[in-house]
Amino acid sequence: xxIAFIGNQGGKSVLDFYTAxxxxxxDPCFGAECVFAPWLNSERALLVAEGGSEASIxxxxxxxxxxxxxxxxxxxxxEEYREVNWSAVIASERVFTDYSLLLGGAGQRCEPPEYVMxxxxxxxxxxxxxxxxxxxxxxxxxxxxxxxxxxxxxxxxHHGVKVFAITPAWLxxxxxxxxxxxNNEFMESEKMxxxxxxxxxxxxxEAEVLRVTAFAESVKAFQNKTAFTxxxxxxxxxxxxxxxxxxxxxxxxxxxxxxxxxxxxxxIAPVQKAKANLLRVWRKFSGRNMxxxxxxxxxxxxxxxxxxxxxxxxxxxxxxxxxxxxIALVENIxxxxxxxxxxxxxxxxxGRGARPVWQYRHLASLYxxxxxxxxxxxxxxxxxxxxxxxxTVGFEGVALGKPTVILGRSFFTHxxxxxxxxxxxxxxxxxxxxxxxxxxxxxxxxxxxxxxxLLSYLNSLVPYFPMVENGKHxxxxxxxxxxxxxxx
Numbered sequence: 001x002x003i004a005f006i007g008n009q010g011g012k013s014v015l016d017f018y019t020a021x022x023x024x025x026x027d028p029c030f031g032a033e034c035v036f037a038p039w040l041n042s043e044r045a046l047l048v049a050e051g052g053s054e055a056s057i058x059x060x061x062x063x064x065x066x067x068x069x070x071x072x073x074x075x076x077x078x079e080e081y082r083e084v085n086w087s088a089v090i091a092s093e094r095v096f097t098d099y100s101l102l103l104g105g106a107g108q109r110c111e112p113p114e115y116v117m118x119x120x121x122x123x124x125x126x127x128x129x130x131x132x133x134x135x136x137x138x139x140x141x142x143x144x145x146x147x148x149x150x151x152x153x154x155x156x157x158h159h160g161v162k163v164f165a166i167t168p169a170w171l172x173x174x175x176x177x178x179x180x181x182x183n184n185e186f187m188e189s190e191k192m193x194x195x196x197x198x199x200x201x202x203x204x205x206e207a208e209v210l211r212v213t214a215f216a217e218s219v220k221a222f223q224n225k226t227a228f229t230x231x232x233x234x235x236x237x238x239x240x241x242x243x244x245x246x247x248x249x250x251x252x253x254x255x256x257x258x259x260x261x262x263x264x265x266x267x268i269a270p271v272q273k274a275k276a277n278l279l280r281v282w283r284k285f286s287g288r289n290m291x292x293x294x295x296x297x298x299x300x301x302x303x304x305x306x307x308x309x310x311x312x313x314x315x316x317x318x319x320x321x322x323x324x325x326x327i328a329l330v331e332n333i334x335x336x337x338x339x340x341x342x343x344x345x346x347x348x349x350x351g352r353g354a355r356p357v358w359q360y361r362h363l364a365s366l367y368x369x370x371x372x373x374x375x376x377x378x379x380x381x382x383x384x385x386x387x388x389x390x391x392t393v394g395f396e397g398v399a400l401g402k403p404t405v406i407l408g409r410s411f412f413t414h415x416x417x418x419x420x421x422x423x424x425x426x427x428x429x430x431x432x433x434x435x436x437x438x439x440x441x442x443x444x445x446x447x448x449x450x451x452x453x454l455l456s457y458l459n460s461l462v463p464y465f466p467m468v469e470n471g472k473h474x475x476x477x478x479x480x481x482x483x484x485x486x487x488x
Contacts, residue, residue, distance in 0.1 A: 001031070001482060004136040006127075007038040008148040009266070012046060013468065017166070018140065019050060020471020021478065030484045037130060039148070039263060058134070060148075061263045063126040073121045084154045088321045090116060092185075093147035094312035095266050099324040105283065105354040106312050107276030109269040119265055123148060127155040138162045138482060144185035144318040147265065153185045164478055166466045167411070170392060171457075173211075174218050178461035179474070181481060185318045186390075186409035189460055191481060193414045196456035204451055212454040219399040220377060222392070241280035241353040243273065284353030290360040291347050292371030296378040299370075303342045304431070305383040306333055307376055307393045310348040311355075319390040320408025322423075326389075327359050329407075329424070333387055334366050336427035338435050343369045344379055385434050387427075394418065398450065403440035405430055415453045417446065 003025060005018040015038065022034035035056045036047055044057045077086060091099045096111040098104075130136045143165045144150040156163045167187055169178035183190045204212075245252045259267040308326055309315045316324040323329050333343055345363065363369050372379055376393055380386060380400050388394035390408035397404035398417050405419045405427070413420065419430050433439045443449070462477045464470035 001138060001484065002033045002035065002134070002136050003138045003140060003478075004130055004134075005034065005036045006139055006141040006149070006152055007036070007043065008142065008146055010142065011043075014142070015043060015046060016050075016468045017466065017471045017474075019047070019052070020468055021140065021475040024472040024475025025479060025484075030479045032479070032482075032484060035130075035134065035136065037126075058126075058130065060123075060126055061260075063129070064122050064260075064263050068118070069121050069125050073125065074117050077121065077124055081154070081158055084158065086120065089150055089154060090120060090147070091321055091324070092144065092150050092314070092317040093265070094317060095268070098312075099321065100311035100316065101325045101327055101359075102311060102354050103356055104272075104279055105276055105356075107268065107273035109267075109272060115261075119147075119262065120151070122262070123151045124155055127152055128159070131156065131159045131161050136161065138164065140164050140166065140478065143167055143182060143187055143314065145314045150185055150318055157184070162482070164481070166474070168466055169461055171219055171222060171395060172461075173215050173458065176463065177465045178463055179466040180411075180461050181478065182411060186413075187319065187411045188409065188414065189411060192411065192457060192460035195460050196414060196453060199452040199456045199459075200449075202452075204448075204455065208455055209451060211458070212451045215454055215458060216399050216450075219396055222396065223375075241284045242277050246277070280353035282353075283355070283357055287352070287357040287360060290357060290364070290371065291352070291373040292345075294373045296372060296374035296382050299344055299372060299379065299382045300342050301382075301384070302340055302435075303344050303383040304333070304337060304385045304387060304435075305344045305346070305376075305379050305397075306330060306387045307346045307391065308348045308351055309389050309391050310350045315390045315410075316408070319410055323389050323407050327355075327363065329389075330363050330369060331366070332424040333427065334369050336424065336431055337368055338428075338432055341368065341384075341431075341435060344372050344383060345369060346372055346374075346376060346379060385431070385440075399454070401446075401450075403434045405434070412453075412457070417443070417449060417453065 005022060007014050007018065018036065025032040025034055035058065036052065037058045038044060039060045041059050041061050044054070044059050047057055048054055091097055094106055094108060096109045098106060098108050100106070139152060139156050139161055141152050141163060142149045144153055153163055163183055164181040167180050167182040169180060172178050180189050180192065182188060253270060256268055261267045330343065330345060337343060360371065364371055380397055380402055386393065386397035386402050386404045388397070388404060388406055390410035394404050394406050395412045398415065403419065405421060406413045407421060419434065421427055421430055462474055464473045466474060
């Protein structure tokens with residue numbers, strides 16, 4: 001089997017992890033042929049320096065350097081990829097779009113349609129070459145956090161090529177490590193879904209019940225700080241209004257100036273980025289009193305909770321693009337509540353300063369909307385239901401025994417305990433069903449169903465963080481999912 005490792009962001013650490021995976025997969029017992037498809041020729045040089053063969057490395061930079069693709073490719077993609085909404089795919093890239101309505105807070109560039117079409121066509125035809133000419137049968141990539149990886153998913157799905165995105169697991173048993181392979185842009189795992197369907201038809205042992213009970217307690221204690229980022233010593237930039245690139249700014253700007261936007265489309269516009277940093281500092285200061293009380297005691301009993309997603313991020317841009325304008329979404333939830341109910345809104349801790357203060361004032365002026373800055377767990381314990389786009393608050397809500405409405409898609413939304421809606425027009429009926437008719441309370445053996453869901457999640461994880469030293473374990477796990485022969 002021919003497997004392509006496709007990289008875009010992450011640099012050498014991602015390439016090293018892929019190399020470790022490929023080394024395991026090249027074991028004669030597995031018999032896999034591995035090729036690499038990074039962005040840049042400089043990344044090819046890194047791979048070659050570590051023993052890679054130039055013949056097995058295809059760069060996006062080389063592809064773009066070949067010149068313009070065939071005329072009419074835009075029309076071809078529109079007609080041939082009928083199942084793909086390319087406009088929504090393009091909207092998932094934050095560098096030159098603002099579907100999050102941050103109005104300058106992200107510092108995105110303004111680009112003409114010709115540039116966007118050229119960029120998309122180059123990406124699609126690059127991946128088509130890998131699949132149709134080079135014969136790639138499976139892809140390892142990053143999650144759809146950028147346009148490049150999002151397009152990988154769409155082109156691969158169209159050509160029947162399996163995609164395996166390296167996905168760290170945020171919710172884990174105490175002291176455990178973990179990650180999994182997601183198979184689409186929503187971070188959903190085919191293995192996890194199959195395991196869930198299997199566990200629905202079995203009785204859990206006493207040991208399994210104890211295991212998921214302990215796991216549920218760790219979910220309840222989750223504070224949005226992941227063991228993976230702490231182990232990697234990554235700085236949570238979202239807590240600061242300033243970009244993490246402020247440190248080492250001169251070197252960053254020099255590197256940025258050398259970027260070709262037709263290849264490294266993440267190239268920033270320095271003036272817009274500088275303005276965005278200043279805007280975020282000012283907005284964070286001027287909006288510091290807009291987030292409501294820090295305790296949940298004043299929340300009325302008839303309430304529903306909506307937690308803002310951090311933006312711009314894939315949780316809305318690829319997993320819930322039609323809900324990326326969260327200001328309009330809160331308005332629509334407000335319109336959908338049964339009479340007498342309140343909507344409790346909490347801003348994401350990383351999002352303070354990203355959006356204009358007038359947006360908070362506007363939402364707070366709605367008669368049935370209130371902001372609260374208490375810990376999410378405290379809010380969840382006091383409300384009757386939760387509404388989420390795709391974030392982990394939805395997972396937490398079900399684990400805490402609350403009816404939860406999911407608008408987008410994520411790794412957990414295949415669970416039958418969630419209420420799914422296809423559009424905001426369906427919200428009034430679903431909320432009436434939950435809050436007035438008490439439908440959630442009538443679900444038979446709800447705790448048993450939850451236990452089986454949690455067990456299926458745990459059983460689907462690779463018990464290691466996706467780090468370089470664990471690449472061999474992910475290679476073996478991928479071989480198992482691809483049904484490659486096991487080593488004797």
